[in-house]
Amino acid sequence: MRALHSNTGNLELKPGLEMPTDGKSTVKVRVHYASLNPTDLDILKGDLDLFFRLYRVKSPVRTGLEFSGTVVEGDARFGAGTKVFGYTHLLKGPKTHQDVITIPSDYIAEMPSTMSFAQAAAFPLGAQTSLVALRDVARLKQGQSVLILGGSGGLGVYAIQIARNMGLSVTGVSGPDGLATMKSLGADRVINYRETPLAEITGPYDAVLDLSARYGLRDIRHLLSPTGIFVPADPMKNIPSLLTNPLRKQKTGYLLVDHGNQDMLTELAGMVGDGTLVAGPYRTFSFEDHDAAFATLTEPGQIGRTVLDMAA
Numbered sequence: 001m002r003a004l005h006s007n008t009g010n011l012e013l014k015p016g017l018e019m020p021t022d023g024k025s026t027v028k029v030r031v032h033y034a035s036l037n038p039t040d041l042d043i044l045k046g047d048l049d050l051f052f053r054l055y056r057v058k059s060p061v062r063t064g065l066e067f068s069g070t071v072v073e074g075d076a077r078f079g080a081g082t083k084v085f086g087y088t089h090l091l092k093g094p095k096t097h098q099d100v101i102t103i104p105s106d107y108i109a110e111m112p113s114t115m116s117f118a119q120a121a122a123f124p125l126g127a128q129t130s131l132v133a134l135r136d137v138a139r140l141k142q143g144q145s146v147l148i149l150g151g152s153g154g155l156g157v158y159a160i161q162i163a164r165n166m167g168l169s170v171t172g173v174s175g176p177d178g179l180a181t182m183k184s185l186g187a188d189r190v191i192n193y194r195e196t197p198l199a200e201i202t203g204p205y206d207a208v209l210d211l212s213a214r215y216g217l218r219d220i221r222h223l224l225s226p227t228g229i230f231v232p233a234d235p236m237k238n239i240p241s242l243l244t245n246p247l248r249k250q251k252t253g254y255l256l257v258d259h260g261n262q263d264m265l266t267e268l269a270g271m272v273g274d275g276t277l278v279a280g281p282y283r284t285f286s287f288e289d290h291d292a293a294f295a296t297l298t299e300p301g302q303i304g305r306t307v308l309d310m311a312a
Helices: 036-043 049-054 117-121 122-138 156-165 177-185 217-223 235-243 262-273 287-300
Strands: 004-005 010-015 025-034 066-073 083-087 100-104 106-110 145-148 167-174 189-192 205-210 224-232 282-286 306-311
Touching: 010 287, 025 117, 025 287, 036 287, 066 100, 066 117, 083 117, 083 122, 083 262, 106 262, 117 282, 117 306, 122 156, 122 205, 122 224, 122 262, 145 156, 145 217, 156 167, 156 177, 167 177, 177 189, 205 217, 217 224, 217 235, 224 235, 282 287, 287 306
Parallel strands: 145 167, 145 205, 167 189, 205 224, 282 306
Antiparallel strands: 004 010, 025 066, 025 100, 025 306, 066 083, 083 106
8 A cells, every 4th residue: 555654844655554543433445536735735844743743643644635435344324335535634634645544434425426536536625615614604695795715726616606506696716717717617706816906806795705815804804794704714824803703793704624524525415416516627646746746736826626646
Protein backbone atom coordinates (compact mmCIF):
# COMPACT_ATOMS: atom_id res chain seq x y z
CA MET A 1 0.00 0.00 0.00
CA ARG A 2 1.11 3.54 -0.75
CA ALA A 3 0.54 6.73 1.20
CA LEU A 4 1.71 10.33 1.31
CA HIS A 5 3.61 10.74 4.56
CA SER A 6 3.66 14.41 5.47
CA ASN A 7 6.32 16.30 7.32
CA THR A 8 6.27 20.07 7.64
CA GLY A 9 6.88 21.43 4.16
CA ASN A 10 7.17 18.16 2.24
CA LEU A 11 5.44 14.95 1.20
CA GLU A 12 6.96 11.53 0.63
CA LEU A 13 5.52 8.30 -0.79
CA LYS A 14 5.81 5.49 1.75
CA PRO A 15 3.72 2.47 2.83
CA GLY A 16 0.29 3.21 4.29
CA LEU A 17 -0.69 2.45 7.87
CA GLU A 18 -3.86 1.15 9.51
CA MET A 19 -4.95 3.46 12.33
CA PRO A 20 -7.67 2.98 15.02
CA THR A 21 -10.98 4.84 14.59
CA ASP A 22 -12.31 5.28 18.15
CA GLY A 23 -14.49 2.19 18.17
CA LYS A 24 -17.00 3.49 15.63
CA SER A 25 -18.62 1.21 13.05
CA THR A 26 -16.15 1.26 10.20
CA VAL A 27 -15.61 0.07 6.66
CA LYS A 28 -12.37 -0.52 4.80
CA VAL A 29 -12.26 1.21 1.43
CA ARG A 30 -9.95 0.92 -1.55
CA VAL A 31 -9.42 4.58 -2.49
CA HIS A 32 -9.69 5.32 -6.21
CA TYR A 33 -9.51 9.13 -6.13
CA ALA A 34 -8.75 11.63 -3.38
CA SER A 35 -9.06 15.40 -3.49
CA LEU A 36 -6.66 18.18 -2.55
CA ASN A 37 -7.87 21.11 -0.46
CA PRO A 38 -6.39 24.39 0.81
CA THR A 39 -6.44 22.79 4.27
CA ASP A 40 -3.84 20.29 3.02
CA LEU A 41 -1.49 23.22 2.38
CA ASP A 42 -2.12 24.52 5.91
CA ILE A 43 -1.19 21.07 7.21
CA LEU A 44 2.02 21.02 5.20
CA LYS A 45 2.97 24.45 6.55
CA GLY A 46 2.49 23.16 10.09
CA ASP A 47 -0.43 25.47 10.83
CA LEU A 48 -2.48 22.64 12.34
CA ASP A 49 0.29 20.89 14.27
CA LEU A 50 -1.07 22.14 17.61
CA PHE A 51 -4.49 20.68 16.86
CA PHE A 52 -2.94 17.37 15.79
CA ARG A 53 -1.17 17.22 19.16
CA LEU A 54 -4.38 18.06 21.03
CA TYR A 55 -6.20 15.29 19.18
CA ARG A 56 -3.23 12.95 19.70
CA VAL A 57 -2.96 12.22 15.99
CA LYS A 58 -0.16 9.73 15.44
CA SER A 59 -0.49 8.90 11.76
CA PRO A 60 2.20 10.31 9.43
CA VAL A 61 -0.48 10.49 6.71
CA ARG A 62 -2.03 13.86 7.47
CA THR A 63 -3.31 15.14 4.12
CA GLY A 64 -6.42 14.25 2.17
CA LEU A 65 -10.01 14.91 3.23
CA GLU A 66 -12.33 13.76 0.43
CA PHE A 67 -12.27 10.48 -1.45
CA SER A 68 -14.16 7.96 -3.53
CA GLY A 69 -13.60 4.23 -3.66
CA THR A 70 -14.91 0.69 -3.28
CA VAL A 71 -15.67 -1.03 0.02
CA VAL A 72 -13.47 -4.09 0.55
CA GLU A 73 -14.62 -4.88 4.11
CA GLY A 74 -18.10 -3.64 4.92
CA ASP A 75 -20.62 -3.31 7.73
CA ALA A 76 -24.41 -3.64 7.96
CA ARG A 77 -24.96 -0.56 5.77
CA PHE A 78 -22.20 -0.83 3.16
CA GLY A 79 -21.36 -4.29 1.85
CA ALA A 80 -18.16 -5.26 0.07
CA GLY A 81 -18.15 -3.92 -3.47
CA THR A 82 -20.27 -0.83 -2.71
CA LYS A 83 -19.07 2.34 -4.42
CA VAL A 84 -18.84 5.09 -1.82
CA PHE A 85 -17.62 8.65 -1.36
CA GLY A 86 -17.00 10.64 1.78
CA TYR A 87 -15.29 13.29 3.82
CA THR A 88 -13.06 12.16 6.67
CA HIS A 89 -12.49 14.03 9.92
CA LEU A 90 -10.66 17.31 9.39
CA LEU A 91 -8.13 16.58 12.13
CA LYS A 92 -8.50 13.06 13.52
CA GLY A 93 -8.54 11.37 10.14
CA PRO A 94 -7.96 8.84 8.72
CA LYS A 95 -6.52 10.91 5.90
CA THR A 96 -7.29 9.91 2.35
CA HIS A 97 -3.97 10.23 0.51
CA GLN A 98 -3.36 6.50 0.70
CA ASP A 99 -4.52 3.38 -1.14
CA VAL A 100 -6.70 1.92 1.61
CA ILE A 101 -8.45 3.59 4.54
CA THR A 102 -10.58 2.36 7.41
CA ILE A 103 -13.21 5.03 8.01
CA PRO A 104 -16.33 5.42 10.19
CA SER A 105 -19.29 4.47 8.03
CA ASP A 106 -21.26 7.52 9.16
CA TYR A 107 -18.74 9.72 7.30
CA ILE A 108 -19.62 8.23 3.90
CA ALA A 109 -22.50 7.59 1.51
CA GLU A 110 -23.19 5.47 -1.54
CA MET A 111 -22.15 7.06 -4.82
CA PRO A 112 -24.86 8.09 -7.30
CA SER A 113 -24.78 5.85 -10.36
CA THR A 114 -24.43 8.89 -12.60
CA MET A 115 -21.19 10.04 -10.97
CA SER A 116 -17.65 8.91 -11.80
CA PHE A 117 -15.10 8.16 -9.08
CA ALA A 118 -13.16 11.32 -9.99
CA GLN A 119 -16.29 13.47 -9.75
CA ALA A 120 -17.31 11.88 -6.45
CA ALA A 121 -13.92 12.57 -4.87
CA ALA A 122 -14.29 16.28 -5.64
CA PHE A 123 -17.82 16.47 -4.27
CA PRO A 124 -18.53 15.76 -0.58
CA LEU A 125 -16.71 18.51 1.34
CA GLY A 126 -17.75 21.32 -0.97
CA ALA A 127 -21.35 20.17 -1.34
CA GLN A 128 -21.94 19.41 2.34
CA THR A 129 -20.25 22.60 3.54
CA SER A 130 -22.27 24.70 1.07
CA LEU A 131 -25.52 23.09 2.21
CA VAL A 132 -24.72 23.77 5.87
CA ALA A 133 -23.62 27.36 5.13
CA LEU A 134 -26.78 28.30 3.27
CA ARG A 135 -29.44 26.27 5.08
CA ASP A 136 -28.18 25.88 8.64
CA VAL A 137 -25.87 28.85 9.27
CA ALA A 138 -27.30 31.64 7.10
CA ARG A 139 -30.83 30.12 7.32
CA LEU A 140 -31.80 31.67 4.02
CA LYS A 141 -35.30 31.38 2.61
CA GLN A 142 -36.73 31.45 -0.89
CA GLY A 143 -36.59 34.93 -2.41
CA GLN A 144 -33.63 36.13 -0.36
CA SER A 145 -30.27 37.08 -1.86
CA VAL A 146 -26.72 35.78 -1.45
CA LEU A 147 -23.33 36.95 -2.69
CA ILE A 148 -20.81 34.12 -3.08
CA LEU A 149 -17.13 35.10 -3.06
CA GLY A 150 -15.01 32.37 -4.66
CA GLY A 151 -17.99 31.17 -6.67
CA SER A 152 -15.98 29.09 -9.14
CA GLY A 153 -13.83 27.28 -6.55
CA GLY A 154 -14.21 23.84 -4.99
CA LEU A 155 -16.99 25.00 -2.65
CA GLY A 156 -18.47 27.75 -4.77
CA VAL A 157 -19.51 25.51 -7.67
CA TYR A 158 -21.85 23.72 -5.26
CA ALA A 159 -22.92 26.77 -3.25
CA ILE A 160 -24.24 28.41 -6.42
CA GLN A 161 -26.30 25.36 -7.35
CA ILE A 162 -27.69 24.77 -3.86
CA ALA A 163 -28.57 28.46 -3.53
CA ARG A 164 -30.35 28.33 -6.88
CA ASN A 165 -32.26 25.21 -5.81
CA MET A 166 -33.32 27.03 -2.63
CA GLY A 167 -34.90 29.78 -4.73
CA LEU A 168 -32.34 32.43 -3.80
CA SER A 169 -31.11 35.32 -5.89
CA VAL A 170 -27.47 34.36 -6.51
CA THR A 171 -24.50 36.58 -7.36
CA GLY A 172 -21.13 34.89 -7.86
CA VAL A 173 -17.70 36.52 -7.73
CA SER A 174 -14.57 35.07 -9.32
CA GLY A 175 -11.73 35.87 -11.69
CA PRO A 176 -12.43 36.12 -15.42
CA ASP A 177 -11.91 32.41 -16.06
CA GLY A 178 -14.72 31.42 -13.71
CA LEU A 179 -17.50 33.68 -14.99
CA ALA A 180 -18.88 31.26 -17.58
CA THR A 181 -18.79 28.38 -15.08
CA MET A 182 -20.76 30.33 -12.47
CA LYS A 183 -23.32 31.41 -15.04
CA SER A 184 -23.76 27.86 -16.31
CA LEU A 185 -24.38 26.62 -12.75
CA GLY A 186 -27.24 29.04 -12.21
CA ALA A 187 -25.85 32.34 -10.89
CA ASP A 188 -28.20 35.21 -11.74
CA ARG A 189 -25.32 37.66 -11.84
CA VAL A 190 -21.55 37.14 -12.09
CA ILE A 191 -18.82 39.62 -11.17
CA ASN A 192 -15.16 39.65 -12.22
CA TYR A 193 -13.25 40.81 -9.14
CA ARG A 194 -10.40 42.06 -11.34
CA GLU A 195 -12.75 44.54 -12.97
CA THR A 196 -14.99 45.24 -9.98
CA PRO A 197 -13.16 45.26 -6.63
CA LEU A 198 -15.07 44.20 -3.54
CA ALA A 199 -15.37 47.80 -2.35
CA GLU A 200 -17.20 48.73 -5.56
CA ILE A 201 -19.80 45.94 -5.48
CA THR A 202 -23.21 47.20 -4.43
CA GLY A 203 -25.71 45.40 -2.24
CA PRO A 204 -27.58 44.81 -0.14
CA TYR A 205 -27.50 41.02 0.24
CA ASP A 206 -29.15 38.93 2.93
CA ALA A 207 -25.95 36.88 3.17
CA VAL A 208 -22.38 36.99 1.92
CA LEU A 209 -20.48 33.69 1.74
CA ASP A 210 -16.71 34.14 1.62
CA LEU A 211 -15.58 30.80 0.24
CA SER A 212 -12.21 32.31 -0.70
CA ALA A 213 -11.36 32.72 3.03
CA ARG A 214 -9.81 36.11 2.28
CA TYR A 215 -12.10 38.63 3.92
CA GLY A 216 -13.45 39.78 7.25
CA LEU A 217 -16.72 41.39 8.26
CA ARG A 218 -15.33 44.91 7.92
CA ASP A 219 -14.52 44.21 4.27
CA ILE A 220 -18.07 43.24 3.36
CA ARG A 221 -20.35 45.13 5.78
CA HIS A 222 -21.37 47.56 3.03
CA LEU A 223 -22.74 44.58 1.08
CA LEU A 224 -25.05 43.28 3.82
CA SER A 225 -28.63 44.21 4.56
CA PRO A 226 -29.14 45.76 8.03
CA THR A 227 -29.75 42.27 9.47
CA GLY A 228 -27.59 40.34 7.00
CA ILE A 229 -25.11 37.59 7.84
CA PHE A 230 -21.49 37.11 6.79
CA VAL A 231 -20.45 33.46 6.53
CA PRO A 232 -16.67 32.97 6.18
CA ALA A 233 -15.23 29.61 5.15
CA ASP A 234 -12.50 29.94 7.79
CA PRO A 235 -14.05 30.88 11.15
CA MET A 236 -10.67 30.90 12.88
CA LYS A 237 -9.73 34.05 10.96
CA ASN A 238 -12.89 35.77 12.18
CA ILE A 239 -12.93 35.11 15.92
CA PRO A 240 -13.20 38.84 16.90
CA SER A 241 -16.35 39.41 14.82
CA LEU A 242 -17.87 36.14 16.09
CA LEU A 243 -17.29 37.23 19.68
CA THR A 244 -18.86 40.67 19.09
CA ASN A 245 -22.01 39.31 17.39
CA PRO A 246 -24.25 40.35 20.35
CA LEU A 247 -23.29 43.99 19.73
CA ARG A 248 -24.44 44.11 16.10
CA LYS A 249 -27.53 43.42 13.98
CA GLN A 250 -25.27 42.27 11.14
CA LYS A 251 -23.88 38.90 12.19
CA THR A 252 -20.92 36.64 11.44
CA GLY A 253 -21.88 33.00 11.08
CA TYR A 254 -19.82 30.11 12.45
CA LEU A 255 -19.21 27.58 9.69
CA LEU A 256 -17.20 24.47 10.51
CA VAL A 257 -18.06 21.18 8.85
CA ASP A 258 -15.31 18.97 10.21
CA HIS A 259 -16.35 15.56 8.83
CA GLY A 260 -18.78 13.87 6.50
CA ASN A 261 -22.38 13.35 7.55
CA GLN A 262 -24.00 10.25 6.06
CA ASP A 263 -27.52 11.71 6.05
CA MET A 264 -26.45 14.93 4.35
CA LEU A 265 -24.20 13.17 1.85
CA THR A 266 -27.05 10.80 0.99
CA GLU A 267 -29.37 13.79 0.54
CA LEU A 268 -26.83 15.47 -1.75
CA ALA A 269 -26.29 12.24 -3.69
CA GLY A 270 -30.05 12.19 -4.27
CA MET A 271 -29.84 15.69 -5.74
CA VAL A 272 -27.18 14.44 -8.14
CA GLY A 273 -29.35 11.47 -9.00
CA ASP A 274 -32.38 13.59 -9.89
CA GLY A 275 -30.32 16.15 -11.80
CA THR A 276 -30.82 19.14 -9.48
CA LEU A 277 -27.11 19.13 -8.60
CA VAL A 278 -24.31 18.45 -11.06
CA ALA A 279 -20.71 17.50 -10.38
CA GLY A 280 -18.41 20.49 -10.43
CA PRO A 281 -15.31 20.86 -12.61
CA TYR A 282 -12.08 19.16 -11.54
CA ARG A 283 -8.56 18.38 -12.74
CA THR A 284 -6.73 15.08 -12.18
CA PHE A 285 -3.14 14.13 -11.45
CA SER A 286 -1.59 10.76 -10.84
CA PHE A 287 -0.73 9.89 -7.24
CA GLU A 288 2.98 9.96 -8.09
CA ASP A 289 2.61 13.48 -9.55
CA HIS A 290 1.41 14.86 -6.23
CA ASP A 291 3.88 17.78 -6.19
CA ALA A 292 2.38 19.21 -9.38
CA ALA A 293 -1.11 18.59 -8.02
CA PHE A 294 -0.38 20.50 -4.81
CA ALA A 295 1.06 23.36 -6.85
CA THR A 296 -2.40 23.99 -8.34
CA LEU A 297 -3.64 25.01 -4.88
CA THR A 298 -1.44 28.12 -4.96
CA GLU A 299 -2.38 29.19 -8.49
CA PRO A 300 -5.03 31.95 -8.60
CA GLY A 301 -8.17 31.48 -10.65
CA GLN A 302 -8.38 27.68 -10.41
CA ILE A 303 -11.87 26.39 -11.14
CA GLY A 304 -13.28 23.51 -9.10
CA ARG A 305 -11.19 20.89 -7.31
CA THR A 306 -7.91 19.02 -7.88
CA VAL A 307 -8.00 15.24 -7.40
CA LEU A 308 -5.36 12.51 -7.28
CA ASP A 309 -5.86 9.33 -9.30
CA MET A 310 -4.72 6.75 -6.78
CA ALA A 311 -4.72 3.91 -9.32
CA ALA A 312 -2.72 5.63 -12.08
